[in-house]
Each structure stands twice: as structure tokens, then as C-alpha cells.
Amino acid sequence: QAIASTGPQGIEGVGKIIAVASGKGGVGKSTVAANLAVSLAKSGHRVGLCDCDLYGPSQALMLGCREGVRVEEGTERILPAECHGVKLMSMGMLLGDDSPAALRGPMVTRFTQQFLRQVVWGDLDLLVLDLPPGTGDIQLTIVQTVALDGALIVTTPQEVALVDARKAIAMFRKVNVTILGVVENMSYFTVPGSAQRHEIFGTGGGRREAERQKVPLLAEIPLDPETRKGGDAGEPVVLASPLGPSGQV
Amino acid sequence: QAIASTGPQGIEGVGKIIAVASGKGGVGKSTVAANLAVSLAKSGHRVGLCDCDLYGPSQALMLGCREGVRVEEGTERILPAECHGVKLMSMGMLLGDDSPAALRGPMVTRFTQQFLRQVVWGDLDLLVLDLPPGTGDIQLTIVQTVALDGALIVTTPQEVALVDARKAIAMFRKVNVTILGVVENMSYFTVPGSAQRHEIFGTGGGRREAERQKVPLLAEIPLDPETRKGGDAGEPVVLASPLGPSGQV
Ligand SMILES: Nc1ncnc2c1ncn2[C@@H]1O[C@H](COP(=O)(O)OP(=O)(O)O)[C@@H](O)[C@H]1O
Numbered sequence: 069q070a071i072a073s074t075g076p077q078g079i080e081g082v083g084k085i086i087a088v089a090s091g092k093g094g095v096g097k098s099t100v101a102a103n104l105a106v107s108l109a110k111s112g113h114r115v116g117l118c119d120c121d122l123y124g125p126s127q128a129l130m131l132g133c134r135e136g137v138r139v140e141e142g143t144e145r146i147l148p149a150e151c152h153g154v155k156l157m158s159m160g161m162l163l164g165d166d167s168p169a170a171l172r173g174p175m176v177t178r179f180t181q182q183f184l185r186q187v188v189w190g191d192l193d194l195l196v197l198d199l200p201p202g203t204g205d206i207q208l209t210i211v212q213t214v215a216l217d218g219a220l221i222v223t224t225p226q227e228v229a230l231v232d233a234r235k236a237i238a239m240f241r242k243v244n245v246t247i248l249g250v251v252e253n254m255s256y257f258t259v260p261g262s263a264q265r266h267e268i269f270g271t272g273g274g275r276r277e278a279e280r281q282k283v284p285l286l287a288e289i290p291l292d293p294e295t296r297k298g299g300d301a302g303e304p305v306v307l308a309s310p311l312g313p314s315g316q317v
Numbered sequence: 318q319a320i321a322s323t324g325p326q327g328i329e330g331v332g333k334i335i336a337v338a339s340g341k342g343g344v345g346k347s348t349v350a351a352n353l354a355v356s357l358a359k360s361g362h363r364v365g366l367c368d369c370d371l372y373g374p375s376q377a378l379m380l381g382c383r384e385g386v387r388v389e390e391g392t393e394r395i396l397p398a399e400c401h402g403v404k405l406m407s408m409g410m411l412l413g414d415d416s417p418a419a420l421r422g423p424m425v426t427r428f429t430q431q432f433l434r435q436v437v438w439g440d441l442d443l444l445v446l447d448l449p450p451g452t453g454d455i456q457l458t459i460v461q462t463v464a465l466d467g468a469l470i471v472t473t474p475q476e477v478a479l480v481d482a483r484k485a486i487a488m489f490r491k492v493n494v495t496i497l498g499v500v501e502n503m504s505y506f507t508v509p510g511s512a513q514r515h516e517i518f519g520t521g522g523g524r525r526e527a528e529r530q531k532v533p534l535l536a537e538i539p540l541d542p543e544t545r546k547g548g549d550a551g552e553p554v555v556l557a558s559p560l561g562p563s564g565q566v
């Protein structure tokens with residue numbers, strides 16, 4: 069059924085909806101979204117996670133979720149999976165892992181609207197939307213379909229990532245979405261057993277950008293092989309960083 | 318003018334056209350594309366580089382190109398810029414750096430066709446297309462508009478990047494584009510002055526995937542702060558890796 073465009077709306081039963089975005093790919097946005105969702109669920113919140121990256125969904129892998137989603141008989145309602153106490157919906161669960169989603173704009177727009185409207189999230193305190201890179205159909209459909217309570221911007225310290233983070237911030241501000249803060253990821257690498265920090269991707273970029281945008285810098289997360297292992301193994305290494313997820317909500 | 322869809326064609330005056338793709342963002346695809354183009358130009362080839370990432374163009378920054386592109390009076394022909402001996406066309410040159418390209422599918426399709434058809438590349442031995450992450454409108458338009466001589470797949474060692482690399486490979490194979498090989502980037506980090514390798518993003522993923530796909534593994538490029546500095550400063554650190562770009566062409 070065509071979704072009447074009545075402007076962004078809330079989702080029934082869902083308290084708050086936040087987007088985790090970066091503009092640039094590969095900065096750790098999905099890792100931050102997964103760890104945020106899991107750590108909030110661990111501290112008792114009812115949390116959902118919607119992997120909106122239709123082209124490269126990674127949340128099913130990152131949460132180690134082998135169960136699929138189910139479509140309720142006779143209705144168009146989609147029942148999300150659940151892992152680590154988080155309700156999860158991802159394109160990866162609808163397509164096989166290796167088949168590419170070779171989809172053009174109008175099709176991804178329909179899928180995105182379906183994810184947001186037809187999934188039975190139940191009662192949630194928070195729904196986290198993990199956004200793909202860029203500012204195209206998926207992002208525009210999201211800001212036009214749901215009323216976001218805020219957006220978390222993930223970046224790495226270098227200029228090439230900050231340029232894209234600024235674009236994501238500008239896009240959200242254009243539609244009056246509050247920027248909750250900036251999370252800088254891959255800030256430095258410490259060799260195990262030594263105190264020396266190696267700033268492979270530079271330093272201070274996240275802090276400067278947060279000041280420039282007048283939003284809080286929520287965390288500077290080091291490069292840590294355990295974080296990457298957790299992502300590949302489906303066991304999110306809950307970020308022990310000063311991100312203090314509960315502070316988010 | 319509408320571009321008649323007569324199937325993928327070559328570009329006048331251009332010898333070979335290769336795509337550099339990854340599926341996943343942030344794995345170093347633009348860095349590899351920039352360094353490949355510059356090192357081929359240095360060894361005397363006539364090379365062009367087209368930044369097809371309309372949402373997050375970074376080639377103008379990576380090549381330190383301050384000059385813009387110019388549109389020829391009275392025609393729709395676009396004259397590319399030139400830096401480090403490479404002819405460059407990028408969306409970043411048409412838009413200001415901080416304004417997001419909030420564009421839906423049909424619009425990016427038109428822009429992509431314009432880049433490929435209306436830019437006056439002149440006589441080139443090789444045109445390198447730097448593709449955005451995903452398998453959406455831009456990628457589909459490229460494979461439907463130009464006859465690609467091959468695609469270079471860039472990945473990092475971990476599974477979450479390999480899943481997306483496989484999708485990109487599957488998309489190319491569906492339209493009979495030859496996969497030239499796999500480049501694994503960020504393979505390890507060596508602390509300056511020590512011999513110890515830290516495999517922050519895992520190890521061997523690129524090699525296993527190349528074997529699985531029956532294509533050559535062209536390089537394993539270490540994480541190196543100089544590579545990142547070069548990218549932010551517009552001075553591509555020409556990859557001293559066994560990539561041996563000339564071997565490519
Ligand atoms: N702080 C970190 N330390 C080590 N690896 C990380 C860190 N953050 C992310 N990664 C790894 O980097 C890769 C990219 O992260 P991902 O969350 O997929 O980025 P994005 O969603 O921005 O594309 C993943 O393999 C992930 O495990």
C-alpha cells in the first residue's frame with residue numbers, strides 16, 4: 069500500500085528513535101550502533117536496532133544473529149529477530165549473504181518504508197537506526213518517514229571522514245533533527261603492554277568538529293583488535309569507553 | 318539530452334576503463350584508486366580519474382586539486398581538472414565541500430551519465446573509475462553505460478568487509494566484467510622501529526577471498542600513517558607496495 073506522505077511520524081509503542089550516521093563508510097558506525105544497543109539492553113532498556121544499510125547490512129553478523137525475521141501470515145507485518153536482548157531487523161535477513169542488493173532508488177525507498185512501518189517492534193524505549201554512508205534515498209526516506217529524536221554522528225579523526233560527517237550533520241539540520249553529539253572512533257592504537265599511542269588516522273579531528281558544530285564530543289574510542297574480533301564473531305565488545313550509553317537516552 | 322540506452326559503450330579516445338570498487342566504504346578504495354592513477358601517470362601513461370562517489374567525493378582532497386572543472390561555453394562538455402599529471406573529474410568540484418548531495422536515484426543516475434559521457438577526457442591510456450560503496454544507482458548506471466575492461470576489488474582483511482566485497486564481485490560478474498584481482502589494504506600495522514606486526518583488522522582475508530574467487534591477490538598494503546597523511550594533504554603516497562600498477566594495465 070502506498071504510504072501517505074503526512075510528514076515524519078513516530079512509531080507505535082516506540083519511545084525514542086535515534087539515527088547513528090557518519091556520512092563516510094568504514095568509520096565504525098555499525099560497531100557503535102550495535103554496542104550502544106546491546107549495552108542499553110544490558111542495563112534494562114527495551115531496545116530495537118534497524119539495519120538500514122540495504123546495500124551492505126552487517127548487523128546480523130555483528131550481533132551473531134542466526135535467526136531470521138518472520139512475516140506474519142496474511143498480514144504484511146514483519147516480526148524482528150532478537151539477539152543479546154535487542155530486537156533486530158536487517159536486510160541481510162531477507163537476502164542471502166552473498167547476493168548483492170542491486171537496487172535502484174525507488175526500490176530501496178519502498179524497502180526502507182517497509183522496515184520502518186511494517187516491523188512489529190512492540191514496546192521499546194529506544195529504536196536505533198543504523199544508517200548507510202551517503203545522503204541518498206535511504207537517508208532522505210528515513211528523515212521524511214519517521215520523527216527522529218536525535219542523530220549520533222560517528223567519525224574517525226582524519227579530514228576525509230570529517231568532510232562526510234559535516235554533510236550528514238548538514239542534512240539532519242536541514243530537517244531539524246537534533247545532533248546528539250560526535251563519537252570519534254579509531255582515535256589511536258596502543259600496542260598491548262606499552263603506553264605509547266599511535267595515531268594512525270590522526271588526532272583531535274572529532275574534538276575540533278564537535279566544537280565547531282557546538283555539540284558534545286561523546287567519546288574517543290581507540291583502535292582495538294578485540295573490537296574488530298567482536299564484530300566478526302557476533303559478540304559485540306560492549307564499548308567500555310566514556311560513551312556511557314545510558315547517558316544517551 | 319536523454320542518453321539512448323544502446324548498452325555499455327567505450328569512451329572516445331580512452332584506451333581502457335577500469336573500476337576500483339569495494340562494496341564496503343572506508344577500506345581504502347579511493348586511496349588505492351588515487352595512488353594507482355598517480356603512479357601510472359608518473360611512469361608515462363595518460364591517465365584519468367573519475368570520482369563517481371557523488372555522495373562523498375574525496376579525490377579532489379586526495380589529489381590536492383584546488384582547480385575546478387570548467388564547462389565549455391555553449392556546449393554541455395565538461396573540461397576536467399589536472400593534478401599530478403592525472404585528469405580528474407569529481408562531484409566535489411561541482412558542489413561546495415560542505416553541502417551534502419541530498420539526491421535521489423534518478424538524479425544521481427543523470428549526474429553519473431553526465432560524468433561518463435560529457436567530460437572531455439581527451440586521449441587517455443586508462444580511465445580509473447572510483448566507485449562509491451554499495452550496489453545502487455551509481456554502480457548500476459556505470460555498468461550499463463560504459464564497457465569496463467575490468468574491476469579491481471579493494472578490501473580489508475575482516476569478514477564484515479569481505480561480505481561486501483563478494484557482493485561487488487557478484488554484481489560485476491553478472492554483467493560479465495572481468496575481476497582483475499583483489500587488493501587487501503590495512504593488512505597489518507608495524508610500529509616504527511620494530512619488526513612486530515599488529516593485525517588490527519585480522520589477517521589473510523584478502524588472500525582467502527582471492528583464492529575463492531580464482532583471481533590474483535595483487536597486494537597486501539600495511540596500515541601506514543604516511544598513507545593517511547598523504548590522503549588528507551593531497552599528496553598521494555604512491556604505494557610502494559607490490560601492487561606494481563603498471564602490471565595492471
Ligand atoms: N575501535 C575499533 N577498533 C578496531 N576495529 C574497529 C573499531 N571500530 C570498528 N572496527 C572495525 O572496523 C570495521 C568497520 O566498522 P563498521 O562498524 O562496519 O563501520 P561502518 O558501519 O562505518 O561501515 C569493522 O570490521 C569493525 O569491526
Ligand SMILES: Nc1ncnc2c1ncn2[C@@H]1O[C@H](COP(=O)(O)OP(=O)(O)O)[C@@H](O)[C@H]1O
Pocket residue numbers: 093094226228229268339341342343344345346347348349375502503538539540541542543544545546548549
Ligand atoms: N594503508 C593505509 N594506511 C593508513 N591509512 C589508510 C590506508 N589506506 C587508506 N587509509 C586512510 O583511510 C581512510 C579511508 O580511506 P578511503 O580511501 O577514503 O576509503 P574508501 O574510498 O574505501 O572509503 C582515509 O583517511 C585514508 O587516508
